[in-house]
Amino acid sequence: MRQGFSFSHFGMFVHDISALESFYTGLLDFTVTDRGQLPGPQGPRDLVFLSRNPDEHHQLVLISGRPKELEFNPINQISLKADSLETLCLMYRTLKSKGLQNVSPITHGNAVSIYVPDPEGNRLELYFDLPWYVSQPMAVPVDLEDGATLMKRLEEHARELPGFRPRSQWREEMAKKMGVDSVKSSL
Structure with a gap:
């Protein structure tokens, strides 16, 4: 850091x-x-x-x-990182069971996200980082229902995208670019 x-x-x-x-x-x-x-x-x-x-x-x-009346909501998103892909999929099922509208599961290639508005229309991103990197921006819908094949489908898709490489390699590149120690900090 x-x-x-x-x-x-x-x-x-x-x-x-x-x-x-x-x-x-x-x-x-x-x-x-x-x-x-x-x-x-x-x-x-x-x-x-x-x-x-x-x-x-x-x-x-x-x-x-x-x-109460705003022409434009300046908040693009509020992001919360899931501790596992299973946690993210469980939250997706929870959101659907509660009948929340505009629940959008997306893959960014390097992460999988669920976008959902809060009661005032602020967009939440609930996401899990994947173990690889792809060039950004990138977003396509993803089916989170079949958890058994999800990681395989996400990786197959990501491997077809520009810039695909292990997240650890991308992290080393960014650490060098930022001028920080390449060993991941425990903070």
């Missing part, structure tokens, strides 16, 4: 803080670590702090005050 900074958390304005709190705690197992109010130029703002990691006070902060 580069010295100095690492990504820690994300905060977003919301208009229905209760609905978003329920979504992130219920579906994605975040825990409320704190809540309160802060004064602001347009009046007090409610804040809810959420985390999935006891070492991080918050990974997501929900803040009241988002206008």
Whole structure:
């Protein structure tokens, strides 16, 4: 890792803080670590702090005050990394069983993702990195129903794409480009 900074958390304005709190705690197992109010130029703002990691006070902060009518949502995606492909496939089945709309499983060649909007239309990416790299951007729909053949299908597809190589090789290239130690940090 580069010295100095690492990504820690994300905060977003919301208009229905209760609905978003329920979504992130219920579906994605975040825990409320704190809540309160802060004064602001347009009046007090409610804040809810959420985390999935006891070492991080918050990974997501929900803040009241988002206008109900926005021409454009500036949040492209909020990404959460799965610990396994099985976890990702289980979440896909969970999302489908809850009847959530616009659930889109995609392969990027180097990762497999599920895109789903939260209750306010912020796009979530739930993903798992694959053990190889392909040139980006790349996105095509993928069938997550047949878990027995999924990894084989993902690799066969990726091998046909530009830039295919082991993720470890790509990582070494990026470490050199970034001027950092090529040994993977445990941090």
